Structures are given as structure tokens and as C-alpha cells.
Amino acid sequence: MIRFKTYYLLFALLGLLIVPGCEKKTEVKTPSSETKLTAIVFAANDSFPGLKDAEFKVDFSSDTAIVYNPDSLPVGTRIDSVVATFYFSTNIGYARFWSYLDTTIILTSDTLNFTPQPCYLHVVSEDMKHERDYKIYVNVHTVDPDLYVWSRTREHLIPQNCDVHAENLRDTVLLFTHDGISTALYRSTDGKEWSGPVQVTGLPRGVNIRQICKGKDLLYYAEGQTLYTSLTGAEWTAVNCSGLGLNMQSALFYYNDSVWTLAKDMTTNELWFTTMKEGKLPAKQMQIGVLNRYCRTAGERFPVSDFSAITFIGQSGRRRAMVMGGYDTEGQPLNSRWNLEWVDTDTTAGYYRLENFTIEQPEFSAITGAALVWYDYKMLLFGALENGATITQHPVLESIDEGMNWTVPDSAQNKLPEEFTTRQRQAIVITKDKAILLIGGQNHTTSFTDVWRGKKNSIDWY
Secondary structure, eight states: OHHHHHHHHHHHHHHHHHHHHHHHHTOOOOOOOOOOEEEEEEOOOTTOGGGGGOOOEEEOSSSSEEEEOSSOBOTTOOOSSEEEEEEESSOEEEEEEEOSSOEEEOOSEEEEOOOSSSEEEEEEETTSSOEEEEEEEOOBOSSOTTOEEEEEEESOOSOSSOEEEEEEETTEEEEEEEOSSOEEEEEESSSSSOEEEEEOBSSOTTOOGGGOEEOSSSEEEEEBTEEEEESSSSBOEEEEOGGGTEEEEEEEEEETTEEEEEEEETTTOEEEEEEEOTTSOOEEEEEEEESOTTSSOGGGOOOOBSOEEEEEEOTTSOEEEEEEOOBOTTSOBOOOEEEEEEEOOSSSSOEEEEEEGGGTOTTSOOEESOEEEEETTEEEEEOOEETTTEEOSSSEEEESSTTSOOBOOOTTTSOOOTTOOOOBSOEEEEOTTSOEEEEOOBOSSOBOOOEEEEEETTTTOO
8 A cells, every 4th residue: 555655646746747848838839821932042062163152032023922043153054953942931831842844842951953944932831821832043144244255247348558446426436547648437336237438528638547536525636736526527627726835746535524635835845635625625734744755764755646545434433544555756665554543532623643554564565556445344455566566466455453464364255266367556446235346457467457346245234
């Protein structure tokens, strides 16, 4: 009897211990009714480094939600065996991933085939009362976004032995040619189809068409004491500037809401930048130096012909302009890279700063006749005469630091076709659809008459 009572007490004590535990288990959390997918994460893959960087958006605007990655994965990325993890706003009952190839019940992380487009995800809530379907698109670039596609659109557009120059005016490419006697004009919107030639009137017979520049609405050419302007490129009007005391060397570029020209003070022989608003006359802006190569060091001389000039918005967001290479008044080739910058300040209206990058890199080659362009946030340089003797070895160079340093682009991404012959003094221009046109040019033995068109695949994706 005593033994029985002992067992009875033990069971009673166990009952007291178990009851509270049972009471806790009865406080069950209400099952969730949510089916919301919040994220898909791809695991890293050594063979495809960009895979882990995929970021997905979920669009709930329709009954079947759309899941997609706005930034496509790199071209060639395989998505047939991706380790994927699905995240939801709460616990769910289950999820089924399926396509016409396969069906899989999702656990935590699963290796899945996203090749079929779209794939589907069916989600059932924890309380088994709600469900939602998702369409999943995994976007992969079908073409390399960094690849430049080059083609020759015309083999013979212009006559041989012509100087060439091109500007884009109101979304139309204007191509000027000069054979030493007369000037002709061709027009195109894309570099593929051309009209012309038509004879240009109003420019001097010996015009240096490579020193024509585009303003906001007009084209400009400066020579001696005359400024020439045109609205169409075909008809030019001469403006007498003899009262200014300036001998104009060339028009440079449209920069900071003004047309910039290069001019010599006829009294002091000083070289000046001049600026003017459209419809006005040039006025001295900034002195550059004395127009005589013996008065300044080689690194400080400024070109007056066969230079390359561009304007752009730099990495700092500041407005920049560059004048590269060319010949000085004595016919000496220069290795200068003059960089002009407008600097906004809090205390003043701002000021211009002029700097020659070559002062820090005197080993930079003297370059003339280069085709220079600002494209996709970098400078590209096509062909040039180096040190007055040899055509540059590489058809194209690039600079990602605004002209300070130059390298050969990755040939897997930007390489001119084998049949392209390296040359100098070719025309370069950007079309309305953001393609680069290279036109004509010359080397030591040949005058070229062709048109080449190149475009980076992703240039208009954004």
C-alpha cells in the first residue's frame, strides 16, 4: 500500500509539471494568410560572377504578380541551374515553382532552371486559405552591352583628295568637303543614307573647313578680320570685324553659352580666347600668350591649326572643353592637351581655369589631325599623325580621366574591323541615334572616301 501511494504521488507531481506545458501549447499563433513574395536571391557562382548581383522587383498591379530583374544579367550568363532562395513576408504553407520543363516544391534554397520565360511560382498561405501566382522573368543580355558594332555604310561617298569636316546641326549631320578650290556639303541623319553634294556659297576660296564649329543655332568660321555664319551650312554670311583690332585664327567650340574663337591682338601680337553670344561680335575673354613659339616653352604653346577641340561635362559635373595637339604658328606639332574649365564659386560669379595636362606628362606624343569625341562618358581618339611623321599605331584610343591618360580599348569590346585603315584628318560626328561616324581622312599614300558607323550596344538603353 505504501508503494502504491508513492507511485500515486509521483504521478501527481508529474501531472502538475505537465499541465503548464500543455497550457502553453494551446496558445497557438494564428496561421498567416499572407502570400507575399519579397525577394529572390541568387547564390554566387564562380563561373558567372554577376549572378549574385541580380536584384528583382515584384509588381503586384495585376492578379498575377510579375517578378523581374530590371538590370539584365551579363551576356552569356547561364540560368539553367541557379541556386535560388525565395523570401516571403511571413510563413507560408508551401510554394510550387514550375515551368513547362519541371515542377518543384520550394523548400529553403533550391537549384532551379529559369531558362523558360516566364517561369511560375504558386504560393499557398500558411492557413491554406489563400493563394497567389507569380510570373518570373530572369533577364539576360542577349548582346554584350559594352560592345561597339562597326560597319562601313558607304565605300565611296566623297571625292578623293578632300579635306573633310562634320557637324550635327539640329539632328542632321552636315559633312563639308573642300578640294582646294570649292566647298561642298552632304547631309544625313544616320550616316547610312546621304543627300548631296551641294555647292557651298559665301565662304572664302581657301577655307579651312576643319575649323568650322557649331554654336547653339548657327555654324561659325573665323578667318582674319571676318567672321562667317550660316544657318544651313550651304549659304554663309560674312561679318566684318575689322574694327576689333583682332586677327582671328579659328573658331573653336560652343562653350558655356558662348562661341569661342582664337584671335591675335594685331597691336601686341598676343594670343587671346575671344567669346561672343550668338548674333554678337567677338570680345577678348582670356589671354593665352604671345603668338610666337620662341617666347614660350614648347609645353605652353597653343595650336592654331589641325588641333582637335571638344566640349563635355566632366566627372565633377563641371563644364569642360579640351583643345588637343595641332600645329603652332611656326608649323611645329604640339603634344599639348589644353583643358578649359568653368568653376562656379559661392563668393563670385565664377571663373575660367586653363590647364595643360601635358605639363605633367611631357612624354605624351605630339599629335595632329586626330578625330576626338566625347562618347559614353569617356573620350575616344581615332587616328592622328604622331610627331609629324607617322600615323598612330592604334586606330582608336580611349581616356576615362578626361584626357589625362590614354589606353587602347579592350579589343573584345571596341575594335574597328580589319578592313579599316588607320588614318588621320578624318571627320567625326555623333548622329541623332547616338552612333559615331568616321568619314574620309588620309594616310601617307591614300585619301579615303568611305563612311564608317559605330555604336555601343547599350548607349541608348538608358
